[in-house]
Amino acid sequence: MLKIKNTLISDDLVEKKFVCNLNACKGICCVEGDSGAPLEEDERLFLDSEFDKIKPFLRKEGINAIEKNGKYYIDSEHDYVTTLVNEKECAYAVFESDGTASCGIEKAFLAGKSSFRKPLSCWLYPVRTKKIQNLCAVNYDVWDICKTAVINGEKLGVPVYKFLKEPLIKKFGKEWFKQLNYYAENSADIS
Numbered sequence: 001m002l003k004i005k006n007t008l009i010s011d012d013l014v015e016k017k018f019v020c021n022l023n024a025c026k027g028i029c030c031v032e033g034d035s036g037a038p039l040e041e042d043e044r045l046f047l048d049s050e051f052d053k054i055k056p057f058l059r060k061e062g063i064n065a066i067e068k069n070g071k072y073y074i075d076s077e078h079d080y081v082t083t084l085v086n087e088k089e090c091a092y093a094v095f096e097s098d099g100t101a102s103c104g105i106e107k108a109f110l111a112g113k114s115s116f117r118k119p120l121s122c123w124l125y126p127v128r129t130k131k132i133q134n135l136c137a138v139n140y141d142v143w144d145i146c147k148t149a150v151i152n153g154e155k156l157g158v159p160v161y162k163f164l165k166e167p168l169i170k171k172f173g174k175e176w177f178k179q180l181n182y183y184a185e186n187s188a189d190i191s
Contacts (some may be wrong), residue, residue, distance in 0.1 A: 017153030027101030036082035
């Protein structure tokens, strides 16, 4: 366990390898799970204010679910999460011709129509964060649907934290990431 500022980071971020293999998994993480993608407060505000810009990038089933149930809801763990279609896939998921799930929110962002890239919880996956009093736990979430990503990461020699450099910097900042990288490269204890 590593402590940087107000975060407690699992050693798994440094020790485990991971690189998504979308050709193998087909974005199944947008379909499987107990609830929608966890949302931060500012992300709910983005969905509220930019939904009309994102809507053209969504599929009919997702739009219908959102119009019926709202843009997000509170799940059984009392977290705000994205709405689901038929209690299965994320309402913001879209499917490519080969069946691969991708994010309609991100498609709107990449097209320059929205300033919201996608939920940080999705971008950070397989890392999950959890508030514990005044600290934030940063953990690697092992999910069997990501076996091909683990194999790919091991083959390429890419640690979880390096695969997730951009979203980790978005969440915690450049200095935080620099300290994590220093720890990883030098096996030093940073606090």
